[in-house]
Structure formats: C-alpha cells, structure tokens
Amino acid sequence: MKFLSTRNSKLKISAREAIVKGISDDGGLFVPESFPKFNIMENLNLKYTDLAHKILSLYLTDFDSNKLLEIIEKSYTSFEGEIAKVSYKKDFYLELYHGKTSAFKDFALCLLPNLLTYAKESLGIKEKTLILTATSGDTGKAALEGFYNTENIDILVLYPTEGVSAIQKKQMDSTDSLNSKVISIDGNFDDAQSAVKKIFNDNKIKNKLSEKNIYLSSANSINIGRLLPQIVYYFYAYADLVNSKKISGGDKISFCVPTGNFGDILAGYYAREMGLPIEKLIIASNSNNVLTEFFMSGLYDANKKLKKTISPSMDILVSSNLERLLYHKSSDSVVREKMKELAASRIFTFENEFPEFLCGYADEEETKNAIAKTFYEENYLIDPHTAVAKHIVDEFGLKNTVILSTASPYKFSTAVLSSLGEKVSQDEFENIDYLYKISGVKIPREIKKLKSKKIIHDNKINKDEIEDEVLKFANRGMRIAVPATSANIGPGFDSLGLALKLYNTSELKKSKDLKSFNENVKDNLTYKAYAHTFEIYGEKIVPIDFKLNSDIPMSRGLGSSATCVVIGIMAAFSVMNKKFDKKEILKIATKIEGHPDNVSPAIFGGITASILEDEEVYVEKFKVSDKIKFLALIPDFKLSTERAREVLPKSYNKKDVVFNISHLSLLILSLISGDENNLKAALQDKIHEPYRFKFIPEINEIEKIIGKSSAIAHYLSGSGSTIMILLKENDKESEEFIRGKLKKLSGEYKLIPLEIDDKGAFII
Structure with a gap:
C-alpha cells in the first residue's frame, strides 16, 4: 500500500x-x-x-x-x-x-x-x-x-x-x-x-531544524x-x-x-x-x-x-x-x-x-x-x-x-x-x-x-510568538534522564528496587577543555563513570561537559548516586555510538556501585529483583498492582551510605535470615497482587531496618503517626533517611493526616506522592 x-x-x-x-x-x-x-x-x-x-x-x-x-x-x-x-x-x-x-x-x-x-x-x-x-x-x-x-x-x-x-x-x-x-x-x-x-x-524553519538533525512530525x-x-x-x-x-x-x-x-x-x-x-x-x-x-x-x-x-x-x-x-x-x-x-x-x-x-x-x-x-x-x-x-x-x-x-x-x-x-x-x-x-x-x-498533581507547565504566549518558542524548544542539546530509585524494599535488602517519577537529568556537550574535564573525573561520580566506560572498551576518552539538573535529594536513600553513574555510562555509550544494551549498562554500573538493587530499576524502570553472582547480574522486572500508591517521607537530613553500612552487623542468626527470605517471597507476590493484608506482613525486615532506623530522629513518633493513618505499611528507602509509605490507591485521607501530624514534630519533613516510573533511563 x-x-x-x-x-x-x-x-x-x-x-x-x-x-x-x-x-x-x-x-x-x-x-x-x-x-x-x-x-x-x-x-x-x-x-x-x-x-x-x-x-x-x-x-x-x-x-x-x-x-x-x-x-x-x-x-x-x-x-x-x-x-x-x-x-x-x-x-x-x-x-x-x-x-x-x-x-x-x-x-x-x-x-x-x-x-x-x-x-x-x-x-x-x-x-x-x-x-x-x-x-x-x-x-x-x-x-x-x-x-x-x-x-x-x-x-x-x-x-x-x-x-x-x-x-x-x-x-x-x-x-x-x-x-x-x-x-x-x-x-x-x-x-x-x-x-x-x-x-x-x-x-526556512525546517532548514534551521535540519542543521541540528531535527525534523518535524x-x-x-x-x-x-x-x-x-x-x-x-x-x-x-x-x-x-x-x-x-x-x-x-x-x-x-x-x-x-x-x-x-x-x-x-x-x-x-x-x-x-x-x-x-x-x-x-x-x-x-x-x-x-x-x-x-x-x-x-x-x-x-x-x-x-x-x-x-x-x-x-x-x-x-x-x-x-x-x-x-x-x-x-x-x-x-x-x-x-x-x-x-x-x-x-x-x-x-x-x-x-x-x-x-x-x-x-x-x-x-x-x-x-x-x-x-x-x-x-x-x-x-x-x-x-x-x-x-x-x-x-x-x-x-x-x-x-x-x-x-x-x-x-x-x-x-x-x-x-x-x-x-x-x-x-x-x-x-x-x-x-x-x-x-x-x-x-x-x-x-x-x-x-x-487533583494531587502539580503544575509543570505555566507558559502563555501570544500567537505570533509560536515560531520563536518552537525554535527555542528545539535548540536544547542531548539530554539523559534517570529516575530516582527506592531500594532495600522491606526484606529485599540489596536485591529489590523500585523506580520513581523523580529525575536527575543532564545535558551533554562535547568539550575542548581537557584540563577541566580531567579535574572533574577525579571528583565527580558522573565523569568517573563516563571515563571508566571508555576504559572498559579500550577507546580514547572524548572530553565532555555534563550540565546536571538534580531533582533527587542527595544522601536520602533515593538513588541519587546511582543516577549519576547511569548518566555517565549512557553518555559514554552515546559518544562511542554504541547500541544502548541495558544489560551491558547494568553490568558496568554494578561494578561501580557494588550491588545492582539501585542501578537496576534506574536503568530498566518499574520494580526489579536482581542479584550479582560471579560478576554477572541477573535481573527480573515485574509490575506493581494499581491498587497501591507510594508516598515519600523525606527528613531534612542526609544519611551517608557508608555510615548506614557500618552500623550493620557482620553476621546474622539463622532465624532472622529465614524470616527475611520467607517475607521477601511473599512481598514480591503481594506487590503484584496488591493484597493489603499480605503487604502489611511481608514488608517487615530484620536485616537492616532495626539498625538504620535508629539514625532517624523522631522515628518513634513518625511510626506512630503512620500507624494511626490508614496506610498499608512503610519501609526505609535504600539506606535512608527517606521512609516510603504504601497507601491504597483510593486513600485520599492518609496523606493529609500524616502531613498534618508531621507539622507538629520538631524536624522538617517533605511528604511527596511519587508514581512508579516504568521506563527507566533514556536519552532525548
């Protein structure tokens, strides 16, 4: 035809x-x-x-x-x-x-x-x-x-x-x-x-766009x-x-x-x-x-x-x-x-x-x-x-x-x-x-x-300004976007992670300033991941500038460092004209991060279960039920991953390990089904939360507030300090109840509804 x-x-x-x-x-x-x-x-x-x-x-x-x-x-x-x-x-x-x-x-x-x-x-x-x-x-x-x-x-x-x-x-x-x-x-x-x-x-307009390798549809x-x-x-x-x-x-x-x-x-x-x-x-x-x-x-x-x-x-x-x-x-x-x-x-x-x-x-x-x-x-x-x-x-x-x-x-x-x-x-x-x-x-x-969504676009123009706005919008450079992640979900320590609609983005521009680039490689995680990817493939590093726009709070257990690593690797793939093989990107990112639970959902989107074995990463992505929605409770203080790791014991007793294994199995199935009662039971953890929750001031008061609401359950996101709260999809009252009660505490807290990102990292 x-x-x-x-x-x-x-x-x-x-x-x-x-x-x-x-x-x-x-x-x-x-x-x-x-x-x-x-x-x-x-x-x-x-x-x-x-x-x-x-x-x-x-x-x-x-x-x-x-x-x-x-x-x-x-x-x-x-x-x-x-x-x-x-x-x-x-x-x-x-x-x-x-x-x-x-x-x-x-x-x-x-x-x-x-x-x-x-x-x-x-x-x-x-x-x-x-x-x-x-x-x-x-x-x-x-x-x-x-x-x-x-x-x-x-x-x-x-x-x-x-x-x-x-x-x-x-x-x-x-x-x-x-x-x-x-x-x-x-x-x-x-x-x-x-x-x-x-x-x-x-x-004339189409030629201007063509010069930037852009065409209209x-x-x-x-x-x-x-x-x-x-x-x-x-x-x-x-x-x-x-x-x-x-x-x-x-x-x-x-x-x-x-x-x-x-x-x-x-x-x-x-x-x-x-x-x-x-x-x-x-x-x-x-x-x-x-x-x-x-x-x-x-x-x-x-x-x-x-x-x-x-x-x-x-x-x-x-x-x-x-x-x-x-x-x-x-x-x-x-x-x-x-x-x-x-x-x-x-x-x-x-x-x-x-x-x-x-x-x-x-x-x-x-x-x-x-x-x-x-x-x-x-x-x-x-x-x-x-x-x-x-x-x-x-x-x-x-x-x-x-x-x-x-x-x-x-x-x-x-x-x-x-x-x-x-x-x-x-x-x-x-x-x-x-x-x-x-x-x-x-x-x-x-x-x-x-109703709960915030206004992102607030742009009003005269009709004779449309052409200028189109050209201005088209003039943006190549961008990489990577979603926030919430890992260590309940008993899913170092294995279960979730991608969220909160992003770090970076605009890429090739650079001629080799000295500044090399300085950035020493101190900046994104530049380090970029340079490391070139080294892995034995190719000559092409200097580049990253203009990072960060919406993900740092050191709050929302995967901000993982996004930087993924941005660097994807930028290297783009500059080297390599196919975006997400499993290959995951393998490199895991080597840099040490474990895949944060980088896996950042790359693939959705919720992922992943393990690292003999330098191979195995990952499965699955869909969370629409019956569930998520709230991020973000305290106004940072908690470093290093400090959170140090507090964990060197070994665990058999009873606690078996407890987590059984609960993790039920948790994965309950996230898929959306069964409220099963989620309440399955989100319990004995491996990391009992030790890390102690770092969060007013944690006892926070857990009492959540408990008095109609929330299904909650868990510590990553190594903290963010606490993720699970609600029923049609629960309108719990968010307002929790928000109101948090105002009475001495600390500063943000409460943000976050949807699941199902796409993962991508290049525009």
Missing part, C-alpha cells in the same frame, strides 16, 4: 515514510492509494487488538506483521477494562473513553508513538523528531501520554488558553515527561493549528498514523451489535459522530469504503457549525466568529481532515485550488454529492437538555460532545444508530452538573466528587490522580 498527497497524487510513499513525515512537503495530507476490503462477518469474534492487527495490516503493508501485532498489544495495555465498549440503552453508545486520558484520541495516540519509533528505526533514521501539535483539548494530553519520555523524540503542544475545560488544562499542564513542553496561546484552536501548518510548510490527525487506528472501532462496534443480537449480519447501521476537525468521522468513511455496512455517517456539530453548513450548501466559510461552548473539543472553524474527503471526492488539482482559496480568504465552495452523510447541530441549550434527558430517562451519563450527537439522533428520529461517546463526562463535570440542574462549585474536583455521588459512575483512574 502506497500513500499519496492530497495535493499531488503522483507522489507515492510507504506507510512508514508517511507516518514519519506527518504532512507532505507540498502541504497536503497523506491518503491511501486505495481502500482494501475487509469482511467483518468473517471476523466477528476477534478481540480488539487482533481486529486492529488485521485491519491495520491492510494499510501498513511495509511493517513486519509480527512486530505490528506486538506494537498494538503493547499500546493498548493502558486502557481500563474493555478497550472499546458498546452500551445498550435506548440508543447504542460506543464508549471510546476508557484509555489513559479518558477521550477517544487515546485509540490512536497510544499507538502512533510506537508506530513512529518502529518506522524511524526500520528506515534507519537517527535524527531527533520534534512532534508539533495543536489541540482543542483532548489531542494534546493523549499525545503527551503517548510520547511520554520517548527516546529521541520531543513534543510541543499548543492549546488555546480559554478554549479547553479545567480538567483538560490540568491534564496537559501537569504532564511531567521530560521531553515535553506545553504552551497556551491567547488565540483559539484555529490560530494554533494554522501556526503549526505554517511551520510545517516553512522551509505531527500527532494531530493530519498524520495518517492518527487516522488509521480509528477505523478499527467502527468494525468492532458492528461486530458487537451482531454478537449481541441487536442486528443481523449484513444489516446496515449508522454512526453519529460529534466532530470538529473531521478526523473521527472520516475514519468511519474509510470503514464504509472498506465494506462495513454503513447506511449513514451523521456529522454532529455544536454551535460552530461550519461543517453542517458545508454539507448542506457546499459553502465552507471559516470567517465566522468562533463560539466558546461546553463542548470545546469541537470549537473549530477550519477542519483539517475535510481536505482528505475533498480529495476522495475529486482530485489533487481541485484540492490545491480549494486549499489556496481557504488560505487566502477562509472561504471556498465545493459542488459535489455526499450521499453517505447526514448532518445537524446542537446549540448550548439543546446540548444541556440532551445530557439531562439521557441521564434521567436512560440512567446514562454522557459528556457534552456525546450530547451533541444524542440531540441529533433524537431530532432525526434515527434507528440502528451508534452514537460515538468520545469523552468521559468527568472531563466536563461542571458543564454536566449544570445541565442536570445541580449547583456547581468553583472547584472542578468538588464537582467531580459530587457527580460521582449522584450518578455512581466510576471516575477514571487518571482523573482521580489529577
């Missing part, structure tokens, strides 16, 4: 090339040269990932089939429960919001980063990719999650300051990935999207890698209806799709062209109804004033993906003409028939009424975007129609509560709690976590 530009049908490139480029050099969007046929009746019982593999394989023909399946299965592990779910009420609702960011954009944006990474590697592209994305709310966060700490890829997201919901804004601004930047602009979504397209078509639906995965859930919904005996095989159904940028419904058009029995695709617009007017009159007029609505992801006047439909209905020459007119005057006409489509729109009052009607008559909670589609289905009296439910109502809780006639608070999270109280609908896991 080849892909063509909507503005030059003679241009033919592979799927991998199309995904890497994002947008054609001529400004056009990539489209498939033909639509392959797919018979859903022969594939009714496939699970979602297998169905996705079959359908995407028809388009991504230059991807290795086994690798593609591996990518798909890996990508969809972030979904809660069913990947896609059809709820049968008075109408059929295709729920597309069970991914990590609670919106339908997750379906493509959990997959696109892995497709892009594979495409780059298989094409031999070593340059760094800069993902540039404009968002009206949901694309931004889904893209940030999808490209979270992805090696050799940076992502910059632009969103309109007043054009997203409070939850959408908090989701984006609290993103803590080290390869991301989020900027709000004083314009609207169309301003952001126009600026992005302008940069993609500006050879997009996570917007202008990228064909965003559009293709969305085809799958149309087929999946049809199979579900057949399997649930709501329709018979071969019956035609319709889909009503809330849309602003025309990508989601275009995926439905592709599914129809592939043979899915679709009667009509219903375009559901909000008050910004340029699409409805276009399909009714043939006039596309983006000169209207944009209206801010309670369905902000549809507050769009220039629908990018419409260009693809125009191409399928005409030719590249027509598209060039119409897009030229749109750029010049924001208006064009297009005379053609669209028999596959119906269209309608809902104003604000109609949207609110649809939310209330659906809740009180069907006992079903929907968000404002879904409500726009619901209004049109009811208005037209449509039957056998699937409504695409594109976002969780909890992303717009204030608007939903108001629509239900309830009083609303100025605090969005109070509204979320109240909405749960009256509806009983489960709050998505990631939205529950959002």
Whole structure:
C-alpha cells in the first residue's frame, strides 16, 4: 500500500515514510492509494487488538506483521477494562473513553508513538523528531501520554488558553515527561493549528531544524498514523451489535459522530469504503457549525466568529481532515485550488454529492437538555460532545444508530452538573466528587490522580510568538534522564528496587577543555563513570561537559548516586555510538556501585529483583498492582551510605535470615497482587531496618503517626533517611493526616506522592 498527497497524487510513499513525515512537503495530507476490503462477518469474534492487527495490516503493508501485532498489544495495555465498549440503552453508545486520558484520541495516540519509533528505526533514521501539535483539548494530553519520555523524540503542544475545560488544562499542564513542553496561546484552536501548518510548510524553519538533525512530525490527525487506528472501532462496534443480537449480519447501521476537525468521522468513511455496512455517517456539530453548513450548501466559510461552548473539543472553524474527503471526492488539482482559496480568504465552495452523510447541530441549550434527558430517562451519563450527537439522533428520529461517546463526562463535570440542574462549585474536583455521588459512575483512574498533581507547565504566549518558542524548544542539546530509585524494599535488602517519577537529568556537550574535564573525573561520580566506560572498551576518552539538573535529594536513600553513574555510562555509550544494551549498562554500573538493587530499576524502570553472582547480574522486572500508591517521607537530613553500612552487623542468626527470605517471597507476590493484608506482613525486615532506623530522629513518633493513618505499611528507602509509605490507591485521607501530624514534630519533613516510573533511563 502506497500513500499519496492530497495535493499531488503522483507522489507515492510507504506507510512508514508517511507516518514519519506527518504532512507532505507540498502541504497536503497523506491518503491511501486505495481502500482494501475487509469482511467483518468473517471476523466477528476477534478481540480488539487482533481486529486492529488485521485491519491495520491492510494499510501498513511495509511493517513486519509480527512486530505490528506486538506494537498494538503493547499500546493498548493502558486502557481500563474493555478497550472499546458498546452500551445498550435506548440508543447504542460506543464508549471510546476508557484509555489513559479518558477521550477517544487515546485509540490512536497510544499507538502512533510506537508506530513512529518502529518506522524511524526500520528506515534507519537517527535524527531527533520534534512532534508539533495543536489541540482543542483532548489531542494534546493523549499525545503527551503517548510520547511520554520517548527516546529521541520531543513534543510541543499548543492549546488555546480559554478554549479547553479545567480538567483538560490540568491534564496537559501537569504532564511531567521530560521531553515535553506545553504552551497556551491567547488565540483559539484555529490560530494554533494554522501556526503549526505554517511551520510545517516553512522551509526556512525546517532548514534551521535540519542543521541540528531535527525534523518535524505531527500527532494531530493530519498524520495518517492518527487516522488509521480509528477505523478499527467502527468494525468492532458492528461486530458487537451482531454478537449481541441487536442486528443481523449484513444489516446496515449508522454512526453519529460529534466532530470538529473531521478526523473521527472520516475514519468511519474509510470503514464504509472498506465494506462495513454503513447506511449513514451523521456529522454532529455544536454551535460552530461550519461543517453542517458545508454539507448542506457546499459553502465552507471559516470567517465566522468562533463560539466558546461546553463542548470545546469541537470549537473549530477550519477542519483539517475535510481536505482528505475533498480529495476522495475529486482530485489533487481541485484540492490545491480549494486549499489556496481557504488560505487566502477562509472561504471556498465545493459542488459535489455526499450521499453517505447526514448532518445537524446542537446549540448550548439543546446540548444541556440532551445530557439531562439521557441521564434521567436512560440512567446514562454522557459528556457534552456525546450530547451533541444524542440531540441529533433524537431530532432525526434515527434507528440502528451508534452514537460515538468520545469523552468521559468527568472531563466536563461542571458543564454536566449544570445541565442536570445541580449547583456547581468553583472547584472542578468538588464537582467531580459530587457527580460521582449522584450518578455512581466510576471516575477514571487518571482523573482521580489529577487533583494531587502539580503544575509543570505555566507558559502563555501570544500567537505570533509560536515560531520563536518552537525554535527555542528545539535548540536544547542531548539530554539523559534517570529516575530516582527506592531500594532495600522491606526484606529485599540489596536485591529489590523500585523506580520513581523523580529525575536527575543532564545535558551533554562535547568539550575542548581537557584540563577541566580531567579535574572533574577525579571528583565527580558522573565523569568517573563516563571515563571508566571508555576504559572498559579500550577507546580514547572524548572530553565532555555534563550540565546536571538534580531533582533527587542527595544522601536520602533515593538513588541519587546511582543516577549519576547511569548518566555517565549512557553518555559514554552515546559518544562511542554504541547500541544502548541495558544489560551491558547494568553490568558496568554494578561494578561501580557494588550491588545492582539501585542501578537496576534506574536503568530498566518499574520494580526489579536482581542479584550479582560471579560478576554477572541477573535481573527480573515485574509490575506493581494499581491498587497501591507510594508516598515519600523525606527528613531534612542526609544519611551517608557508608555510615548506614557500618552500623550493620557482620553476621546474622539463622532465624532472622529465614524470616527475611520467607517475607521477601511473599512481598514480591503481594506487590503484584496488591493484597493489603499480605503487604502489611511481608514488608517487615530484620536485616537492616532495626539498625538504620535508629539514625532517624523522631522515628518513634513518625511510626506512630503512620500507624494511626490508614496506610498499608512503610519501609526505609535504600539506606535512608527517606521512609516510603504504601497507601491504597483510593486513600485520599492518609496523606493529609500524616502531613498534618508531621507539622507538629520538631524536624522538617517533605511528604511527596511519587508514581512508579516504568521506563527507566533514556536519552532525548
């Protein structure tokens, strides 16, 4: 399968090339040269990932089939429960919001980063990719999650300051990935999207980036890698209806799709062209109804004033993906003409028939009424975007129609509560709690976590400053990031370690100052590890400067020295152009550190069990249950590893050793299962904590405070002085209780919620 530009049908490139480029050099969007046929009746019982593999394989023909399946299965592990779910009420609702960011954009944006990474590697592209994305709310966060700490890829997201919901804004601004930047602009979504397209078509900017071995790509639906995965859930919904005996095989159904940028419904058009029995695709617009007017009159007029609505992801006047439909209905020459007119005057006409489509729109009052009607008559909670589609289905009296439910109502809780006639608070999270109280609908896991997350990005610019911000962001040098670690977990002395989302990072620059470099090698652990790695491989040392940014407190039992060692080794691998073999890096780091329990999770991420035997390191990584969360209690004093080691006895009695062995076995299994009672018992230790806890002032008072809370258990992190506290995932009160009680002690303490880092060390 080849892909063509909507503005030059003679241009033919592979799927991998199309995904890497994002947008054609001529400004056009990539489209498939033909639509392959797919018979859903022969594939009714496939699970979602297998169905996705079959359908995407028809388009991504230059991807290795086994690798593609591996990518798909890996990508969809972030979904809660069913990947896609059809709820049968008075109408059929295709729920597309069970991914990590609670919106339908997750379906493509959990997959696109892995497709892009594979495409780059298989094409031999070593340059760094800069993902540039404009968002009206949901694309931004889904893209940030999808490209979270992805090696050799940076992502910059632009969103309109007043054009997203409070939850959408908090989701984006609290993103803590080290390869991301989020900027709000004083314009609207169309301003952001126009600026992005302008940069993609500006050879001067692209040349500046090329000089730094950086090329642009997009996570917007202008990228064909965003559009293709969305085809799958149309087929999946049809199979579900057949399997649930709501329709018979071969019956035609319709889909009503809330849309602003025309990508989601275009995926439905592709599914129809592939043979899915679709009667009509219903375009559901909000008050910004340029699409409805276009399909009714043939006039596309983006000169209207944009209206801010309670369905902000549809507050769009220039629908990018419409260009693809125009191409399928005409030719590249027509598209060039119409897009030229749109750029010049924001208006064009297009005379053609669209028999596959119906269209309608809902104003604000109609949207609110649809939310209330659906809740009180069907006992079903929907968000404002879904409500726009619901209004049109009811208005037209449509039957056998699937409504695409594109976002969780909890992303717009204030608007939903108001629509239900309830009083609303100025605090969005109070509204979320109240909405749960009256509806009983489960709050998505990631939205529950959002309240405690701190704001990372607080950047607001004028829309004419976008180009400068892109170049400034791109000018950063190569960076290495390594997570903090918490080792010696309970009875897991010198063997069990956990990676945490707290990082030491370093920017690398080659140096000509050999004298300063040699001085640094004498005194600095990062430089020592760097030089030692060159010596191991018998290569001449290349002087380098490390600009370290340390967020991990030193000598607190959070692996700060391990991060320095790993940064040095990875920098050496990079300068020597060696493949990043994590096991080889672990072997070198263990020789420097002496034991692998801190460096192993720092390199691999997650939680690891490791042993050192005859200079070989053996490691297993496993996943901690989502039922558990971690708090780091960090006292305001350092505890050196050397001092902590000296206090340990030279030998132990058999009873204590057996105690730790049995408890460690149970601990590993309990961390996987999340069993609260087993964790309480398993985290006890008799090898190091009884001796090291004595170094911590007020330890007796601290343990009493933790004991009076609802915390599951606690342990000494590393050699101390940090104490890690385990809580139940939904425990909101314990953190505040412990924080309040600590204030009454004489010492200074920080209490920080820390999530598990599953990626480990990486280079940007």
